[in-house]
Amino acid sequence: MADKNNEVLHVGIDLGTSRSSISSSSGERHVIESYVGWPLDMVARKVLKKSVLVGSEALQNRSMLDLHRPLEQGLIKEGSDKDEAAVRELLWHLLSLVGVDRENRNGRKVRAVVGVPAEALRVNKQQVRKALQGAVDSLMIVSEPFAVAYGMEALLHTLIIDSGAGTTDLCVMNGRLPTEEDQRTLPQAGDWVDEQLLRLVRARYPDASVSIHMVRQWKEEGSFVGNSKTPVVVTAPVAGKPTQLDITNEMRQACEGILPPVVESMLDLLSRAQPDYQEKIRNNVVVSGGTGLIRGLGPRLEQELQQVGGGKVRVVKDPIYVGSDGGLAIAMDAPESDWERLTK
């Protein structure tokens, strides 16, 4: 991706509950786990040789860290200085991956678009703004589905269903910035599926040792709704012995748990759209986000759309960078005069 100006670096950042990504106009793209950790004590600090760890490195060393996942249920947590600091560290880390240091000493102008979670309040946006002071010259904060829609040029008569780890957000794009009437936010998303799956597996195999991290991995590998051609068989210790467990039914039940609220919200939003455009919107449903990758979800939603005349559902196949790429597209499309208005 060529830059308009060699002295300007444009970046799009997707600040996600589970993972966060950055896309830059220099062509670099990175994704990290949305975890930040500080060494628990002097010994840990000494061992880790870092004052703060971010991403998978933080997750791997969690036993030595005060570990924070600062975005939960789609919200930047409030009331904790550590979570605010964690958001700051996440952003700084992402920027460092594309060569922007905290003092921005390389002299380039950095213009960033940050996509924030649903329900992100003004105070959250201010936190993001404050966190990036000094690192970027100009900053734009946008809602994440808008960034997704912009990147996909799905800005008109489109229903975006963005299902991540923390929330499932539904948003009708009507050629304007979405307002509260255009969207719904549901807590049934990836983390919720994990919790259901954990509960169901423990109920069926009470002697098995199963953790939330294990079921999360199983879900990422074998989630589905409807019928599965192959059984979902996983390995977990039972009385210390690795044992194969068939969790096909539990996986189906956990994943299908998100369907009723998602379908209800989808149909509700469609019914509230202007009658002239309802058919267009029904035929332009876009499912994005990691949880949107549940096998069979797209066809199942199409099946549900039959009750209102049918429609087409498109699943974003590569959701890793769809948000940050959208942010980057916004950053690069915004005119110089607009960026000047946003320069600190």
Next chain:
Amino acid sequence: MPGKDIDRLKRQLLREVVQDNVDLAEGRLPRGLKRPPNVWLRVLMLVLLSLGLFGSARLIPSLGSPAVSPTGAPAQSASVPVATVAKVPIPPPVPTTAPTPVDAAVFPLAVRKIALDPGHGGDSLGTQAPLGLVEKELTLDIAQRVRKLLEADSFEVVMTREQDSSVSLEERGLAANRDGADIFVSIHLNWIENLKARGVETYYLGATDDPYLTRLAAAENRESGYSMADMRGLLDRIYADVRQEKSRTLAEVVQASLFRSLGKVNPGIENRGVKAAPFIVLLATEMPAILAEVSCLSNEDEAALLTKPLYRQYIAEALAAGIRSYADAVEGKPEGIDEKAGDKKGT
């Protein structure tokens, strides 16, 4: 949608986004944000409340209730959701910088201040012998003796505890760091399953595959909260610095001194050697550090010897002699580390 139309739509949306952000930066409400009607109701109620027209007990709970939109659905903010991803190959973690060995010659500093760490204390009894001997009491007694000897030789001595008190393993190292000690010597008594075994052994920090040392370190580290798996991970990445070399040297000198000195009054003593093991108390320090197991409480003969103040004084003399030898060597004095390290002070 034709290209020109989409471009026009994009420009229009960008203008709205920019204005929204300008409003945010300047503290104004975004233009796209519609206040739910009951927000104004809340404002009105707050005004009335401030005028004392309503009882606060009745109103305050209602102020905390969820906002309701005209449609009856829960009100939501104007901002929208985040896309998170699953099934994503996570890039390998950024490797931490591996510690680089440092040439010891760049630290030709004198040893002036000694941190002595009497093992255990307070709730942590350490090992116990049938004769009523408790490790925490013996280690404190020996440390106090060493302190007197070193202070007489113009060393400055700091103690991690001076009475029967609980001090965490981490805090012991931290205290030594805060005090700016030049070396750290932790004093312990051993317990070996083979009750016939006896002798002295000295440790410096490092990884080990020896099951016996692993068990020993696990027992000593019990208070720290770190598992042995944690420790192995830690040690793989730490301590490849000059301190490890200096710690090993200090351990060798002290071990030699203990074996030589105590051999005179304890003929059956075994030289169990200098070993690396993952002790938390050593990990916390920032100076050359060792842990000396100065006798075995599990051995009946050595336990009997430990009841005698003179034997404990021998141990103290041997420790002090070893420390002096090490200090001399660091300063380049010819009488520094040598084979007779343990014979210097009338042991």
